[in-house]
Amino acid sequence: MIEELLPHVNWEKMWEATVETLYMTGVSTLYTFIFGLVLGVLLFLSSPGQLWKNKLVYGVTGAFVNIFRSIPFIILIILLIPFTTLFVGSMRGPEAAIPALVIGAAPFYARMVMIGLREIDKGVIEAARSMGAKTSTIIFKVLLPESMPALISGITVTSIALVGYTAMAGVIGAGGLGNLAYYEGFQRSRTDVMIVATIIILIIVFAIQIIGDIAVKKMDKR
Amino acid sequence: MIQLTDVNKKFGAGANAINAVDQVNLDIEEGEIFGIIGYSGAGKSTLIRLLNGLEKPSSGTVTIAGYEMSSVSNKKLREARQKISMIFQHFNLLWSRTVKQNISFPLEIAGIKKTEREKKVNELIELVGLKGRENAYPSELSGGQKQRVGIARALANDPEVLLCDEATSALDPETTDSILDLLTSINERLGLTIVLITHEMHVIRKICHQVAVMEAGKVVETGSVLEVFQSPEAPITKRFVSQVTEPSGTEQAIAHLPTGTLVKLVFVGERTEQPVLASLIRTFPIEVSIVQGNISHTKGGAYGTLILQLIGHEKEIEEAIAHLHEQGVRTEVIGND
Incomplete structure (x- = not known):
């Protein structure tokens, strides 16, 4: 029955592509979380009126974030080819997509981190200072826990954007569901392959959103 | 410290x-x-x-x-x-x-x-x-x-x-x-x-x-x-x-009293408990009515204010105020007709 409806779908290949997409999304989300958090905290602390207020650091970090956030991903991935070959040794396969995915998504996430940190009541930071807290204590015990719901909903949005980016990366040879849908589906006019790949991508996106929402709800004690 | x-x-x-x-x-x-x-x-x-x-x-x-x-x-x-x-x-x-x-x-x-x-x-x-x-x-x-x-x-x-x-x-x-x-x-x-x-x-x-x-x-x-x-x-x-010493509405109360002399008395500590008013009325032939009164307690002792309307001859009112001074009460004339 299923075979009649979807004559061209090779389930083994589809599964392999799904695993590649999950792998690319998962690993790049992890690195994006780390780098984006570092960038976002730096951006926040160096901004005017904050603990490390520093025009130079704020300006340079802000410019870096804005530039990489503005370049369309499909162009970024091409621009990064020399960097990727140097770093991963190849331009093909899921591994090769990760540097571009992280560089594309981390600045985006950094902005969201900064927005989340700005939402923290200034008084709470002042209270921590009045207790004699070091800046590192303020970062790890005040800033991050107090903005955790915003950080988690931010990484949820970013992770969903990354699923989209992996599909684009697939078109230039990174594998995954995007690659399958484009080469096996679109270019060979196999609509059923395109549809199945799309449905799987949708399921992944929905799953990420649901997990993110549950985590935020659990964490938010406000 | x-x-x-x-x-x-x-x-x-x-x-x-x-x-x-x-x-x-x-x-x-x-x-x-x-x-x-x-x-x-x-x-x-x-x-x-x-x-x-x-x-x-x-x-x-x-x-x-x-x-x-x-x-x-x-x-x-x-x-x-x-x-x-x-x-x-x-x-x-x-x-x-x-x-x-x-x-x-x-x-x-x-x-x-x-x-x-x-x-x-x-x-x-x-x-x-x-x-x-x-x-x-x-x-x-x-x-x-x-x-x-x-x-x-x-x-x-x-x-x-x-x-x-x-x-x-x-x-x-x-x-x-x-x-x-x-x-x-x-x-x-x-x-x-x-x-x-x-x-x-x-x-x-x-x-x-x-x-x-x-x-x-x-x-x-x-x-x-x-x-x-x-x-x-x-x-x-x-x-x-x-x-804290004048309940709200004091000003309006004063504005509605066109006649007589308005005097604000300030009592401190033990003075708040002495019958200053009774002796005032007994000693002088003037009419005394209370416009506003209040006692506040601070950490260092009690503190009271009393606003009185005095009606009578000018000379007697002056003497009455002097009498209050003798009793150790601070006074302030806050309104005259």
């Missing part, structure tokens, strides 16, 4: 500079509850932040519990802040932590071991009357309970000075009283020096020993609370004092 010498704090530069704190000198004794009152923008928030180094003075020196706050190193400053704790108008609790974890926070900062932290936290929860709410999150507490957490948190590292930044301004009158009672009992039991800023004379009257009045960055008047209530000098002080 706390000395401020020629302290100035400027914000901004050039023509736009604001002198938030202007040439302030203060001396606060150990174990005292010292109130600083002023309207918003008077510079009191900046002044209290100079005490724990959240703001640095532009000039002058701030010495508190042996630390020279204006010149200590960052490390020393953090150490000093554990001895000078602070509570806030909006409580500033961490919403992501439970009551217990919030109180434990300053102990974590001080590097206290976990078992000791738990013991101390339990003691503090008992002290501020929050037993049974240990595992609640701040969002589940009322304003008064939140401030109790704030106080417990501030006491965690056994401070020598407690700074209160408008600590009761966000609370209703009843809760305000219970928090003020808690502060008084802490002051008495632990011998803690308390510095509080407020815009409510009621707070000063209820718990402070000493008061400083601030206006436009300057301290315009200081003294014991009773002294300031008796003889406020600066116009702003008079306004603050009348907040």
Whole structure:
């Protein structure tokens, strides 16, 4: 029955592509979380009126974030080819997509981190200072826990954007569901392959959103 | 305990500079509850932040519990802040932590071991009357309970000075009283020096020993609370004092009395309990009616005001007022027909 409806779908290949997409999304989300958090905290602390207020650091970090956030991903991935070959040794396969995915998504996430940190009541930071807290204590015990719901909903949005980016990366040879849908589906006019790949991508996106929402709800004690 | 010498704090530069704190000198004794009152923008928030180094003075020196706050190193400053704790108008609790974890926070900062932290936290929860709410999150507490957490948190590292930044301004009158009672009992039991800023004379009257009045960055008047209530000098002080000594509507009541001489009597301490009025009526052939009367209790004793309407011959009224003076009652003619 299923075979009649979807004559061209090779389930083994589809599964392999799904695993590649999950792998690319998962690993790049992890690195994006780390780098984006570092960038976002730096951006926040160096901004005017904050603990490390520093025009130079704020300006340079802000410019870096804005530039990489503005370049369309499909162009970024091409621009990064020399960097990727140097770093991963190849331009093909899921591994090769990760540097571009992280560089594309981390600045985006950094902005969201900064927005989340700005939402923290200034008084709470002042209270921590009045207790004699070091800046590192303020970062790890005040800033991050107090903005955790915003950080988690931010990484949820970013992770969903990354699923989209992996599909684009697939078109230039990174594998995954995007690659399958484009080469096996679109270019060979196999609509059923395109549809199945799309449905799987949708399921992944929905799953990420649901997990993110549950985590935020659990964490938010406000 | 706390000395401020020629302290100035400027914000901004050039023509736009604001002198938030202007040439302030203060001396606060150990174990005292010292109130600083002023309207918003008077510079009191900046002044209290100079005490724990959240703001640095532009000039002058701030010495508190042996630390020279204006010149200590960052490390020393953090150490000093554990001895000078602070509570806030909006409580500033961490919403992501439970009551217990919030109180434990300053102990974590001080590097206290976990078992000791738990013991101390339990003691503090008992002290501020929050037993049974240990595992609640701040969002589940009322304003008064939140401030109790704030106080417990501030006491965690056994401070020598407690700074209160408008600590009761966000609370209703009843809760305000219970928090003020808690502060008084802490002051008495632990011998803690308390510095509080407020815009409510009621707070000063209820718990402070000493008061400083601030206006436009300057301290315009200081003294014991009773002294300031008796003889406020600066116009702003008079306004603050009348907040608690004259019930609202006094002015309207006076405006509706077109005849006679209006005299305001001020009684202090034991005078409030003597039958001054009875002797006045018996001695002089004048009509006396009471327009407004009030007695306030301060930490240093009772303080009363009475506004009388006197009708009679001018000469007799003058004599009556002189008689009151002889009895040791301060008088002020506030209206003549």
